[in-house]
Amino acid sequence: MEIVVCVKPIPEAETRLRVGADGTTFDAEGVKFVLAGYDESAVEQALLLKEAIPGSRVHVISAGPSPRTDEVLRASVALGCDLATCVDLSSANSAADPIAIARALASALATVPHDLVLCGKQAGDDEAGLVAPALGELLGVPDFGYVVDLRWDAARKLLKFQRWGESGLELWEAPTPCVIGLQQAWNDPRTAKLPAILKSRKAPIARAAPPAGPTSPSSRPERFELPPPRLGARLIEYKTPQEAAEKLVKLLREEAKVFP
Amino acid sequence: MPDFALTSEQESLRDMARKFARTEMAPHAAECDRAGRFPEEIYRKAYDLGLMNLNVPSDYGGSGLSLFDQCLIVEELAYGCGGMTTSIIANCLALEPILLAGTPEQRTRVLSPFCASYQLAAFCLTEPSGGSDAGNLRTRARRDGDHYVLTGEKCFITNAPHASLYTVFATGDPNLRHKGISAFMVPRSAEGLTPGKDEEKMGHRASSTSTVRFDGVRVPASDRLGAEGDGFSIAMRTLDQTRTPIGALATGIAQAALDHAARYSLKRETFGKPISEHQAIQIKLANMAQSVRAARLLTWFSAWTIDSGHKGTLESSIAKCFASDAALHVADEAIQTFGGYGYMKEYPVEKLLRDAKLTQIYEGANEIQRTVIARELLRDYA
Ligand SMILES: Cc1cc2nc3c(=O)[nH]c(=O)nc-3n(C[C@H](O)[C@H](O)[C@H](O)COP(=O)(O)OP(=O)(O)OC[C@H]3O[C@@H](n4cnc5c(N)ncnc54)[C@H](O)[C@@H]3O)c2cc1C
Secondary structure, three states: EEEEEEEEEEEEOOOOOOEEEOOOOOOOOOEEEEEEEHHHHHHHHHHHHHHHOOOEEEEEEEEEEHHHHHHHHHHHHOOOOEEEEEEEEOOOOOOOOOOHHHHHHHHHHHOOOOOOEEEEOOOOOOOOOHHHHHHHHHOOEEEEEEEEEEEOOOOOOEEEEEEEEEOOOEEEEEOOOOOEEEEEOOOOOOOOHHHHHHOOOOOEEEEEEOOOOOOOOOOOOOOOOOOOOOOOOOOOOOOOOHHHHHHHHHHHHHHOOOOO | OOOOOOOOHHHHHHHHHHHHHHHHHHHHHHHHHHHOOOOHHHEEEEOOOOOOOOOOOOOOOOOOOOHHHHHHHHHHHHHHOOHHHHHHHHHHHHHHHHHHHHHHHHHHHHHHHHHHOOOOOOEEOOOOOOOOHHHHOOOOEEOOOOEEEEEEEEEEEEEHEEEEEEEEEOOHHHHHHHHHHHEEEEEOOOEEEEOOOOOOOOOOOOOEEEEEEEEEEEEEEEHEOOOOOOOHHHHHHHHHHHHHHHHHHHHHHHHHHHHHHHHHHOOOOEEEHHHOOHHHHHHHHHHHHHHHHHHHHHHHHHHHHHHOOOOOHHHHHHHHHHHHHHHHHHHHHHHHHHHHHOOOOOOOOHHHHHHHHHOOOOOOOHHHHHHHHHHHHHHHOE
């Protein structure tokens, strides 16, 4: 099976983000980019399928400004992906929105064989959750989100998986090709081994040109602002839960004035 | 121009070791310290990820890293747990004599199968009669045809109870002092080789340390490393390689102590403000940060010197000695920053002091390092 995983470089979780000079982006200077957590689960899922289905290959693709894309592509190769492609959007509009990213990925997929396209269901930075469904639309194939535990039924040539929906756990079957957005942290993503990390530094990364045509995004952020500093918490001293509730209600009424 | 920036390859190695140290080692550090437990499952994972035989070339199944890259990894691991790190890097110490003095045939025969699975090795130099005066060792290697017969006892040997391979230093004639010493590779299965019981230690309690007895152990001459009488030089050249990572190990402990102290100082309030706003605490933190940075830079400089093809005796002694003294000092100041809480086992900093202490003692006590530093230094003035 030809499995493609689309991955996004996002700022490391502990990063202290600064708003960029233009006020609509964050300042990437000195920021370390890593594989998004959802994407780690997607890569892990791809590798599990590869191990289960003889003759499979995993091709990892990232669209965005290089070199941050290359870092997450190499990280994916170190984990066991076979091929890597970067759709370099360095020169394109840096404020590429999720739809523009999906377009870039779809244009790269035109020349990349794919029976199955896996994505994180959203990314850990903007949490937009749009790329996977947009990609399904652009490729004209079914797409599914919130998926966990994807398996291949070789006899019936169907994918079987679970979805966490509003009503609980749903069991699904789907034909290939399709696009699947995966949940985070349900499959305990593996850690790359040291020799694989060293080898991945020398792995070739194919370059795909960004799609021709209008580059202006269909949406753009108006303004970035850091959240206001927290004002600090106030602890209520109490001996019984009842006393705690009474003191809390009094404060809400008299100081915060949220109740009359 | 000198460049202190790490390459992206080095960053990814460091990040991987950091993740392992913080998610796999650190959560078990306190429990292993309390119980004196040897966490074999963690060492197996370290092996699986390629964090164990760092200095062995990849041709023989190791990770084949430069000394600099080894130091980046060792510092991160020690941040997670100093004791576990001692056990993880003991293989580097024990295998270095084979890398330095083994013939290609010996390396292929011994290193390749050793590195192909999770196994531990032990470096057997120190004896009850003395560690610093290694030229004075008493374990005998009597030649008997195409064999040697080893008799004697080693002490304080890291990983000895769990090892499958021992590199052993023994003398053909104690009157010859260092010139009489030879080095051997001895498998655990050799008859007459008996590791003792685990010592109860002050720190590094996740590591395992014991005596090793040799009661007429027969070793084929083909398992001698180098020529007869080369043993002392092999041991010293080994320590020239492995001292620098001890500097890195000490730096990792010191960084952990600084991080704990700085975070605590922002939260703990006295006299109506966080203690981080008292100048006395600020000065402590500033001094600790200087020590950590200086320890790291001296370690990096030593590793760079040796990777550039120099012997680096002076640089590695300075790095090991300075970083281990720094670790003790920084851990001490971290406890002081925590006040009474720092003295309690419930908090993580008193362990750091106990762990830091060993780095001043093993792989050449700091008194010996200072002797070496002075000797190398004075040569330039004579
Ligand atoms: C936990 C642990 C793990 C160890 N692991 C290993 C291992 O894997 N393999 C191994 O071979 N050894 C190992 N050692 C041994 C360690 O290397 C020795 O303890 C160390 O070299 C010091 O030797 P010693 O203990 O005999 O002290 P001594 O040599 O008796 O020294 C006692 C004191 O005198 C000082 N001193 C000695 N000679 C001089 C001098 N000429 N001038 C000034 N001061 C001097 C020393 O610095 C020290 O302060 C380990 C030790 C410990 C505690």
